[in-house]
Amino acid sequence: MKKLFxxxxxxxxxxxxxxxxxxxxxxNYWANTLTINPAAIYDKYDAVFSVAANKHWVGIPGxxxxxxxxxxxxxEQYHTQLGLKFVQDKIGYTSSSNLNxxxxxxxxxxxxxxxxxxxxxxxxxMNYDVSQVxxxxxxxxxxxYLEPQNNFNADAGFEITTKSLRFGAASQNIFSxxxxxxxxxxxxxxxxxxxxxxxxxxxxxxxxxVCGIQYGNLYQTEFSLTNxxxxxxxxxxxxxxxxxxxxxxxxTQNELGLVFGFNVSESIQLSYSYDYHLGGIRYGSYxxxxxxxxxxxxxxxxxxxxxx
Numbered sequence: 001m002k003k004l005f006x007x008x009x010x011x012x013x014x015x016x017x018x019x020x021x022x023x024x025x026x027x028n029y030w031a032n033t034l035t036i037n038p039a040a041i042y043d044k045y046d047a048v049f050s051v052a053a054n055k056h057w058v059g060i061p062g063x064x065x066x067x068x069x070x071x072x073x074x075x076e077q078y079h080t081q082l083g084l085k086f087v088q089d090k091i092g093y094t095s096s097s098n099l100n101x102x103x104x105x106x107x108x109x110x111x112x113x114x115x116x117x118x119x120x121x122x123x124x125x126m127n128y129d130v131s132q133v134x135x136x137x138x139x140x141x142x143x144x145y146l147e148p149q150n151n152f153n154a155d156a157g158f159e160i161t162t163k164s165l166r167f168g169a170a171s172q173n174i175f176s177x178x179x180x181x182x183x184x185x186x187x188x189x190x191x192x193x194x195x196x197x198x199x200x201x202x203x204x205x206x207x208x209x210v211c212g213i214q215y216g217n218l219y220q221t222e223f224s225l226t227n228x229x230x231x232x233x234x235x236x237x238x239x240x241x242x243x244x245x246x247x248x249x250x251x252t253q254n255e256l257g258l259v260f261g262f263n264v265s266e267s268i269q270l271s272y273s274y275d276y277h278l279g280g281i282r283y284g285s286y287x288x289x290x291x292x293x294x295x296x297x298x299x300x301x302x303x304x305x306x307x308x
Contacts, residue, residue, distance in 0.1 A: 039118030
């Protein structure tokens with residue numbers, strides 16, 4: 001009976017691995033597009049740091065929990081961005097850790113348009129925690145399947161951007177396309193997205209985005225709509241570019257979500273997102289919660305006449 005339980009457990013872990021961990025991403029990836037594309041370059045800042053935590057499907061035991069941290073620095077002299085991303089994801093008894101190093105380069109097409117190119121290398125480790133399984137008898141072949149796995153992978157992408165428009169595409173886990181054992185590695189995942197954001201003197205600016213996502217035989221489309229609110233004084237002049245934002249998104253396969261962001265200061269942004277699955281999973285889940293904190297290190301003005 002215990003052996004049968006472990007076999008069933010392996011099947012469940014494999015399914016979670018293919019459909020869950022293979023597509024690790026945040027709900028609010030628009031707040032930090034580097035999480036899905038190594039070509040997301042922030043040349044407005046000297047450095048950008050972010051941390052995030054996501055708890056999927058609250059109320060369901062073993063549901064995914066994801067922690068993410070990123071750091072980038074832009075070297076203006078070389079039009080280059082260096083990035084670091086770390087992801088820790090756990091689903092049931094399966095845990096994966098990803099360490100990602102990225103390189104991005106900016107091509108200035110003209111005054112308004114830029115082309116961003118990016119590549120990344122990943123070190124990935126997967127563990128299976130069987131300490132909670134009490135077995136008097138076991139199948140050695142099954143336990144060998146549950147041994148830790150170490151893999152190397154790669155990402156690549158591009159973006160075409162203006163001040164208000166961002167079009168991009170990215171492919172994650174490219175080496176997985178050539179893996180002989182697809183169930184033991186994170187699946188190749190592809191993104192194509194388009195994002196528009198108004199920048200004018202109105203108190204409220206509009207933003208909208210669409211993103212197509214493909215991993216394995218699964219396809220998703222996500223639509224988002226965001227309002228960015230500013231603060232104006234009595235004279236009607238805008239004194240702060242963004243005070244807070246509120247957005248809605250819908251993801252195919254019946255997921256509806258809310259995003260709220262608040263600028264704590266000119267350098268610190270805090271965001272929260274909640275999404276609810278309208279399908280059968282709603283009977284056991286209270287939805288998904290996510291928090292993200294972003295810190296932007298602004299460039300210091302250069303004094304050409306200073307001696308220090």
